[in-house]
Amino acid sequence: MGNEEIDVLEEYISVNNLKITKQRRTVLKIFLETKDHVSVEELYNEVLKTEPKIGLATVYRTLALLTKSGLALEMDFGDGQKRYESSYRSVHHDHMVCTECGKILEFNHPLIEKYQEEIAEQKNFKITSHKLDLFGLCQDCK
Amino acid sequence: MGNEEIDVLEEYISVNNLKITKQRRTVLKIFLETKDHVSVEELYNEVLKTEPKIGLATVYRTLALLTKSGLALEMDFGDGQKRYESSYRSVHHDHMVCTECGKILEFNHPLIEKYQEEIAEQKNFKITSHKLDLFGLCQDCK
DNA sequence: GTTGCTGCAAAGTGTTTGCACCCTG
């Protein structure tokens, strides 16, 4: 399991007077093992295999906790459900979403980032986060 | 009222064997007069002033129709509701969303668009649309 | 006069919350 990640979570938990539980450990473990951009339902189904009594609400609450503690990023590709990816080890990236098969490619382009900063500065806007999604057809679907 | 827009709508409607109604005309008219990025509820409240008997469902259905006919663009800034902007006369642009006051600034940076194309080509991905949202604090809120 | 459209209410979807009981620290 992600040793560093569990440390991050325990740190956040102790700072905030919260508690480590079996469910939280399990959700974190499965979350780290799972592909990026999981939906809550998908993660819940995986977690059920290890922790058959867990409630969906606990998965929602734990994902919110992971987001607050900096271990997860919440994303929304406009398909009506939240998706999450691990953020602790990974560097920022943007997404190409295939509208045919749902596949998600990650990319990063330093110059795009640079011009975002530039134009924000022009408009006197202070960026705290951003998201860039390209929609279209992947290699296999076009 | 948007003369060209009503033509576009009537064209779409006649091609698809649909019907022009008072409600559809009103929704289109108010939609064109309203600020960009309206939520359905906001538009509904405006439309009520002209058409007090209209149902919320009709506004939803008409916005879907406008989207299909190319007059409106559907957007999602992750606040849990769909927002729309007029697309017929306007050129593509991206958004800076102020997380404090909700204000939305529009911008366009040709080089960002260019590098998007470039990186998509590298990954053999065919872009059909994209969205770039910057989140942060606007001039007045920072 | 067909057939699509409307308003209404009911149903859906994804997510959050209230609560009694349970478990961690």
Next chain:
DNA sequence: CAGGGTGCAAACACTTTGCAGCAAC
């Protein structure tokens, strides 16, 4: 053993849908 966490079900917010009557063509 105090206070947070859990599972469950109910509540929520937004959106879609079924239907009977209505209106456009």
